[in-house]
Amino acid sequence: MTRLIIGAMVRAIGAYPSGWRYPGAHRDPRNDAGVLRLTARLAEQARLDYLFFGDWLATGHDLEHRDPYLVARIDPLSTISHLAAVTDRIGLIATVDSTYADPYPVARATASIDLLSGGRAGLNLVTSADPRAALNHGVDFERVNPTRYDRAVEFEAVLRRLWDSFDDDAIVADAASGRFLAPGSLHETGFRGEHVRSAGPLNVLRPVQGHLPIVRSGGSPRSQLIAAQSADLALVAANDLAHAVSVREELRALAFESGRDDRTLKVIAPVLPIVGETRADAQQLADELSELMQLVEDWPDGPPPGFPASRSLASLSTLVGVDLAGRSPDLAVTPSVAEQFGAAGQQLVEIVAERTGRTPGGTRPPTLRHLVVAAAVNAPIIVGTAADIAGEFETWGEAGAVDGFNVLSAVQPSQFEAFTSLVAPELVRRGVLPPAYEGETLREHLGLERPESSFARPSYAGAHI
Numbered sequence: 008m009t010r011l012i013i014g015a016m017v018r019a020i021g022a023y024p025s026g027w028r029y030p031g032a033h034r035d036p037r038n039d040a041g042v043l044r045l046t047a048r049l050a051e052q053a054r055l056d057y058l059f060f061g062d063w064l065a066t067g068h069d070l071e072h073r074d075p076y077l078v079a080r081i082d083p084l085s086t087i088s089h090l091a092a093v094t095d096r097i098g099l100i101a102t103v104d105s106t107y108a109d110p111y112p113v114a115r116a117t118a119s120i121d122l123l124s125g126g127r128a129g130l131n132l133v134t135s136a137d138p139r140a141a142l143n144h145g146v147d148f149e150r151v152n153p154t155r156y157d158r159a160v161e162f163e164a165v166l167r168r169l170w171d172s173f174d175d176d177a178i179v180a181d182a183a184s185g186r187f188l189a190p191g192s193l194h195e196t197g198f199r200g201e202h203v204r205s206a207g208p209l210n211v212l213r214p215v216q217g218h219l220p221i222v223r224s225g226g227s228p229r230s231q232l233i234a235a236q237s238a239d240l241a242l243v244a245a246n247d248l249a250h251a252v253s254v255r256e257e258l259r260a261l262a263f264e265s266g267r268d269d270r271t272l273k274v275i276a277p278v279l280p281i282v283g284e285t286r287a288d289a290q291q292l293a294d295e296l297s298e299l300m301q302l303v304e305d306w307p308d309g310p311p312p313g314f315p316a317s318r319s320l321a322s323l324s325t326l327v328g329v330d331l332a333g334r335s336p337d338l339a340v341t342p343s344v345a346e347q348f349g350a351a352g353q354q355l356v357e358i359v360a361e362r363t364g365r366t367p368g369g370t371r372p373p374t375l376r377h378l379v380v381a382a383a384v385n386a387p388i389i390v391g392t393a394a395d396i397a398g399e400f401e402t403w404g405e406a407g408a409v410d411g412f413n414v415l416s417a418v419q420p421s422q423f424e425a426f427t428s429l430v431a432p433e434l435v436r437r438g439v440l441p442p443a444y445e446g447e448t449l450r451e452h453l454g455l456e457r458p459e460s461s462f463a464r465p466s467y468a469g470a471h472i
């Protein structure tokens with residue numbers, strides 16, 4: 008029995024590119040608020056540790072087919088402050104891009120949401136590299152992009168310093184003496200970095216959690232080092248179990264080398280379960296979602312601008328080593344067709360069989376479309392029953408591949424309902440999730456200690472007197 012951290016990575020219109028087209032799916036972002044509230048209620052009833060909201064500081068027609076959930080969405084800090092008011096126990100993590108944000112208002116908003124939610128807020132700090140985000144913020148991409156990691160490090164340091172502005176016991180509010188604030192309990196920030204500066208102090212009390220848990224994501228050596236040095240959660244995209252084991256080992260070794268207790272760095276992998284009451288039901292859904300994916304060939308006059316080139320028979324041809332130009336995407340892949348494929352093609356056939364139950368020699372053979380989709384949808388998909396999915400989670404936990412998962416939902420809200428009503432109880436039954444919340448704060452859900460204020464350290468003791 009391995010206790011895992013289980014959060015939900017929420018994409019209001021679903022995380023599978025064609026999920027919004029599925030019958031009954033939520034597909035109109037004008038109604039996102041209701042879906043977000045429903046998701047939060049379901050997650051809390053299922054005792055998930057947190058809800059996680061990613062972000063992207065730009066939009067455009069190119070996202071319509073690639074990442075439709077990014078086209079129009081509610082800002083993450085606004086989302087979590089709203090959800091804080093309609094939930095009681097679950098953690099709420101919002102993404103902020105440190106390349107374009109100012110640390111003072113971010114420290115202020117996040118400390119405020121932590122206080123409003125009773126210590127349930129968390130912060131995912133990212134450094135995106137989309138030139139449109141720079142244009143949206145009126146800054147020169149060529150100037151900010153090379154230093155985005157250096158700024159990210161300073162940004163986190165100044166946030167922590169601003170959150171420590173007030174001592175935990177700063178407010179005495181002693182009506183008898185007329186003393187509101189304890190003497191020496193408010194500290195200048197005085198942060199002068201190369202990229203960010205703030206005099207401080209922050210005009211919001213120290214967060215309930217001391218410092219909000221900080222999440223970092225990314226795969227490059229620099230972003231991994233930043234995560235290892237000071238993040239609480241590292242969100243890593245792992246290709247398979249063996250890869251996840253090595254990434255987690257590497258991150259923990261880097262954390263240890265940087266002088267911290269490496270057990271305080273929790274490594275979390277995103278996962279997209281496709282859940283059914285039976286395995287056949289789950290495979291049927293995976294199959295239907297593949298069929299709802301459009302390919303370049305489905306647009307007789309050419310695909311719309313920005314349509315992903317990877318969703319094409321040309322791309323599949325390169326991968327499988329057979330020229331498929333001019334074929335119909337719905338051509339059945341028979342054993343004689345599959346035999347011509349190289350190793351990558353054979354692997355795709357196996358992935359499709361596992362996800363959809365379709366086999367080249369079977370009564371329902373896969374089509375070229377199924378293979379294109381399996382190659383082009385770059386998500387860690389597991390298809391099956393609650394027992395299949397919980398079993399896979401346990402296997403990863405026991406192998407030391409992860410400390411937990413960020414669960415994506417292919418179709419909203421039905422697949423999130425399926426996860427919370429079928430998989431979460433199975434995780435509880437296996438002891439992977441506790442049956443009820445044990446702690447109050449997000450830190451407690453994650454098994455993390457509350458940090459002392461940097462001003463409470465012995466080197467600062469003199470400053471209080």
Ligand SMILES: Cc1cc2nc3c(=O)[nH]c(=O)nc-3n(C[C@H](O)[C@H](O)[C@H](O)COP(=O)(O)O)c2cc1C
Pocket residue numbers: 060061062063102104132133134135223224225226227228229230242243244277
């Ligand atoms: C699982 C995962 C989720 C991510 N979510 C976001 C996000 O919501 N917004 C964003 O700007 N970047 C996101 N990123 C990108 C990273 O935060 C990071 O800024 C970027 O990958 C730079 O890291 P790199 O050095 O690995 O390229 C995500 C990365 C991963 C692996």
